[in-house]
Amino acid sequence: MGTNQSLPKITPQDRAILDLKLQRDKLRQYQKKIQVILDREHAIAKEHLTAGRKDRAIVALRRRRYQQSLLLKTDGQLENLEQLVSSIEFSLIEVSVVHGLKQGNDVLKEIHKELNVEQVEKLLEDSHEAREYQREIGELLVNQLSLDDEDAVQAELLELQAKALEVPQEMPPVLLPDAPTSEPAQPISEDHRPAEEHDRVLVPS
Numbered sequence: 001m002g003t004n005q006s007l008p009k010i011t012p013q014d015r016a017i018l019d020l021k022l023q024r025d026k027l028r029q030y031q032k033k034i035q036v037i038l039d040r041e042h043a044i045a046k047e048h049l050t051a052g053r054k055d056r057a058i059v060a061l062r063r064r065r066y067q068q069s070l071l072l073k074t075d076g077q078l079e080n081l082e083q084l085v086s087s088i089e090f091s092l093i094e095v096s097v098v099h100g101l102k103q104g105n106d107v108l109k110e111i112h113k114e115l116n117v118e119q120v121e122k123l124l125e126d127s128h129e130a131r132e133y134q135r136e137i138g139e140l141l142v143n144q145l146s147l148d149d150e151d152a153v154q155a156e157l158l159e160l161q162a163k164a165l166e167v168p169q170e171m172p173p174v175l176l177p178d179a180p181t182s183e184p185a186q187p188i189s190e191d192h193r194p195a196e197e198h199d200r201v202l203v204p205s
Contacts, residue, residue, distance in 0.1 A: 017088055024081045027074050034071045038064055 041064035048057035 013088065013092055017085060020081055020085045020088070024078060024085070027078045027081065031071060031074050031078070034067050034074070037067050038071070041067065 041060045045057040045060035048060060
């Protein structure tokens with residue numbers, strides 16, 4: 001099943017960066033080949049020298065020296081390509097940042113258009129008129145209420161404020177009796193029988 005997701009658009013800048021990276025990769029592969037040649041020429045020169053063929057050993061070393069000069073040139077070209085790719089990529093990042101800043105400034109301009117000075121002043125005037133209207137209504141109601149009604153209003157306001165602040169109402173203090181300063185008197189028994197009858201053990205007949 002196919003997907004409906006659209007592929008990202010490839011820009012000319014993307015193609016340029018891709019081409020530079022391909023050239024960079026080719027140079028790196030070329031450097032690897034040169035390094036193989038350098039190692040081989042060194043081995044050939046060693047073999048000729050061991051066999052007593054000094055002239056052939058010199059030719060191999062000269063070829064090796066030439067390959068080394070090519071390797072140095074590719075190093076310089078590779079460094080230039082790396083710097084060029086980094087510069088282009090960084091420039092694209094800068095372009096993206098500048099584009100984002102431009103969009104942000106456009107948004108701020110639109111907000112400033114919607115909230116211009118006249119609209120802010122009108123909003124403040126409307127708020128002021130609303131406060132004046134509330135004050136007039138409040139004064140009118142005050143003139144229509146009695147003192148008891150106004151006291152009830154204030155009491156209800158304080159109750160609402162206390163609930164809003166979650167302040168528990170104070171409980172009235174509990175009055176405790178004073179501690180006794182003398183020993184308690186001997187309790188008087190309600191039984192008026194003689195003492196000896198209290199000590200008598202009742203035995204069933």
